[in-house]
Amino acid sequence: MALTNEYIQEKLVEKFNDQVFQFSTDSGILSFESSAEMNLKLLQFLYDEPSLGFTFLTDLCGVNYPDHSGAELVVVYHLHNFIENIRLRYSVSVPVAKPDVFTATKLFESANWMERETYDFFGINFIGHPNLKRILNVDEMDYFPLRKEFPLEDQTRIDKDDEMFGRG
Amino acid sequence: MEQHSHIALPKGSIEKTTTTLNIGPTHPATHGVFQNIMEVDGERVVSTEQTVGYIHRAFEKLAERRPLYQITPITDRLNYCSSPINNMGWHITCERFLKVELPKRVDYLRVIIMELARISDHLICNSIVGVDTGAYTGFLYVMQYRELIYEIYEEVCGSRLTTNIGRIGGFERNFTNTAFTKLEKFLNEYPKVLREFENLFARNRIFMERTQGTGGISAQRAMNYGFTGPNLRAAGVDYDVRVQQPYSSYQDFDFKVPVGTTGDNYDRFLVRNAEMYESISIIKQAYQKVQSFKGAEAEVYHADVPAYYLPKKEDVYTKMEALIWHFKIIMGEIDLPKGQIYSAVEGGNGELGFYLVSDGGRTPFRLHFRRPCFIYYQAFEELIKGGMLSDAVVTMSSLNLIAGELDA
Numbered sequence: 001m002a003l004t005n006e007y008i009q010e011k012l013v014e015k016f017n018d019q020v021f022q023f024s025t026d027s028g029i030l031s032f033e034s035s036a037e038m039n040l041k042l043l044q045f046l047y048d049e050p051s052l053g054f055t056f057l058t059d060l061c062g063v064n065y066p067d068h069s070g071a072e073l074v075v076v077y078h079l080h081n082f083i084e085n086i087r088l089r090y091s092v093s094v095p096v097a098k099p100d101v102f103t104a105t106k107l108f109e110s111a112n113w114m115e116r117e118t119y120d121f122f123g124i125n126f127i128g129h130p131n132l133k134r135i136l137n138v139d140e141m142d143y144f145p146l147r148k149e150f151p152l153e154d155q156t157r158i159d160k161d162d163e164m165f166g167r168g
Numbered sequence: 169m170e171q172h173s174h175i176a177l178p179k180g181s182i183e184k185t186t187t188t189l190n191i192g193p194t195h196p197a198t199h200g201v202f203q204n205i206m207e208v209d210g211e212r213v214v215s216t217e218q219t220v221g222y223i224h225r226a227f228e229k230l231a232e233r234r235p236l237y238q239i240t241p242i243t244d245r246l247n248y249c250s251s252p253i254n255n256m257g258w259h260i261t262c263e264r265f266l267k268v269e270l271p272k273r274v275d276y277l278r279v280i281i282m283e284l285a286r287i288s289d290h291l292i293c294n295s296i297v298g299v300d301t302g303a304y305t306g307f308l309y310v311m312q313y314r315e316l317i318y319e320i321y322e323e324v325c326g327s328r329l330t331t332n333i334g335r336i337g338g339f340e341r342n343f344t345n346t347a348f349t350k351l352e353k354f355l356n357e358y359p360k361v362l363r364e365f366e367n368l369f370a371r372n373r374i375f376m377e378r379t380q381g382t383g384g385i386s387a388q389r390a391m392n393y394g395f396t397g398p399n400l401r402a403a404g405v406d407y408d409v410r411v412q413q414p415y416s417s418y419q420d421f422d423f424k425v426p427v428g429t430t431g432d433n434y435d436r437f438l439v440r441n442a443e444m445y446e447s448i449s450i451i452k453q454a455y456q457k458v459q460s461f462k463g464a465e466a467e468v469y470h471a472d473v474p475a476y477y478l479p480k481k482e483d484v485y486t487k488m489e490a491l492i493w494h495f496k497i498i499m500g501e502i503d504l505p506k507g508q509i510y511s512a513v514e515g516g517n518g519e520l521g522f523y524l525v526s527d528g529g530r531t532p533f534r535l536h537f538r539r540p541c542f543i544y545y546q547a548f549e550e551l552i553k554g555g556m557l558s559d560a561v562v563t564m565s566s567l568n569l570i571a572g573e574l575d576a
Contacts, residue, residue, distance in 0.1 A: 027264060027509050056391055059510070059521055061536040078510055078523070078538075082391070082405065085412045089510065110394025113546045121228070136221035136575055145229060152233050 338470025
């Protein structure tokens, strides 16, 4: 039996009831959310349950929604079942004041650097991570640059007199 | 004599029995800007710490203020050994997101360019493995054919390395006859050269002894480490995005997915070589399909999507409508639909994914690149631990690490 999005959703709801929510399907990928404390339990279930078998972590990244009060930071997991060839998107959101998420490194070695990158750019604190430090930016940096509170330079600004960059 | 107390050695550095060795940030063995801090006991590697980020350019942040077309040149600079795949991967993501349907001829033309890019990526990686094992000849020999591939890019889009090729919906212009002539020349000459290149290495005793059994990984560990592309296939997992989630009409082509068994440097080399033959066969099939279009169909090189496809320059100067679209596209005045998409293509070194989140504005709200080598480079310590230092160098090059992609 081929694995379908409906079956995954059914299975998850059966196991976790109302702790999983916001099911939707964009461009063929089932996505859903849960609370941040549940992330390891869910990933473990998706990994271990024989009829699901999401054993490959394709991608892990952060997103910042400054307007979602109390859930400003989101961690998005893209999982893949190679045998059934089906993808899944799972996300958890945390408040910017206390951005704590459990690490997935125990399940997936690949999560190590992806979590470091997410920490580096969004300041999400992955609890239990073996080596949570900056990876692409300099260690001395004291802010998290991909958060929306750091805008890029306004391209229409005229106060700069910098002939080297063609703005003179 | 006074003691030189101003030399601040790290604590314990006199007593310890191992040596700390820095390979990189700039070192002939890294083939790019990244660093390895290795702890070696004689010639054996005890541990290593990889440092990346030396050429981080904040692409994901930049992309948050750029309309779709301005992101294409950013993708060039990820895996710069096969930029057309990145460009087209990005355009395919946009097309899927905007629900743009492409004519078959465009798909086939894209396949030709993407497979050429795959060949140029693999031949660099494989010949660099040769260089690192002490054989320079192969590298210089195949370079001629990379040059020919670049000339074909040049005919199609005007540039060579950072190509910025194509548009959302197709190509900026039709392929010229010169492009097809050069493609034919490539298809005629390259298989023989590749055979000769393979003869130099594949059964060469020195090469085999240097690469067999070094840098190996099991299929299970490779999947756990998020390997994709030739590196995962060398470990025995037949995962290929072109087959599993076909894009650009790859389902119309007949090709094999070569796999290895041990996941070591030698298998990676063989898998890449075998893939180049498959790519040649795909290009031949695609070229045949392209030639089978007749009449008006043979002139099709883009989809009819005025809202996303830049109009011809002469029309912009003479026609009102074209001028309006040109202005809207260039100024980024077309709002994207709301939603999110993850779309992946098979890049030169693995699954290159684009995760696009849009809030309905003119630019992506968030764009994340899944860069294959950033993810699998984590496994480097496990691959080389306990081995010889010189094997670590070969492993590094056979992983096909591209600094631009590591750092985004």
